Amino acid sequence: MDKLSKDYGLNNHLVRDCMEPAHLPKYDIVDDVHFLILRYYNHGSSSRLTTIQELTNKIAIFYSDKFLITIRKEEVQFLNIIRSKHVGNGNCTAPVQVVTKVIWQALETFDDPAERLSEQVDFYENQIILKRTNNDQVEALYFIKRQASVSIKVLLLMLDPINHIKTSPEDEAELQDVRDQPLKIQTPHTQVLEDVNNLMNLYVSFSAQKTNDVMKILTIFSVFFMPLTFIVGIYGMNFEYMPELNMRWGYPGVLIAMVVVTGIVYQWFKRKKWL
Secondary structure (H helix, E strand, O other): OHHHHHHHOOOHHHHHHHOOOOOOOEEEEEOOEEEEEEEEEOOOOOOOOOOHHHHEEEEEEEEOOOOEEEEEOOOOHHHHHHHHHHHOOOOOOOHHHHHHHHHHHHHHOOHHHHHHHHHHHHHHHHHHHOOOOOHHHHHHHHHHHHHHHHHHHHHHHHHHHHHOOOOOHHHHHHHHHHHHHHHHHHHHHHHHHHHHHHHHHHHHHHHHHHHHHHHHHHHHHHHHHHHHHHHHHHHOOOOOOOOOOOOOOHHHHHHHHHHHHHHHHHHHHHHOOOO
């Protein structure tokens, strides 16, 4: 990088920025040398990664009217496509034209992840609606939400650098399409984010409903046993003179009374439509 900075007159501060792997998108121009940092989606990343540095990779670009230099930590497949498809056959004759293609391809890397996340949301939506829920699904929804949120942040961060790019009048239409691309790709990610929020709220509602159903059953059982417990409590008192103690049919009579009380409570619950 020292040799490149001397040969092409690159600013030392910009060179240091291009060597920082965690640097966010930016645009700068010093002595007619344009400096651009982009981030593209890392398709080899794990579904458990949730930060900008984990989900995306950085590509730094120095360019002027005479040269174009890209700095990245690994081989980028879409750069090879641009080189063979547009530069090799002479479709791109100016560095800024190549930069426009690079920006477009970098933005396109966020398209497939949005579709993949949308499919995952549809899967978990079916599971939640069918009430086949567990804690792992909530954790998976969290990671989907984080990935969609990170993609939206990166796309928003790239808006300002992209808007600073200038090109020739004949290429202005293509550059305008590139400027519109972040908002276009951001839309499905935003939809995924909203769907995940709705699903998590739905999951919480179902969990609360399940808890309410359990409490309802426990309450019903307690109501049935309250009068029975009251009767048993009365006849469990150790007084010497209790009129029913010497009755021949006292014990079965109390049992019949318990059955009658239970039946009355049951009919009352049915009439109130609580059962």
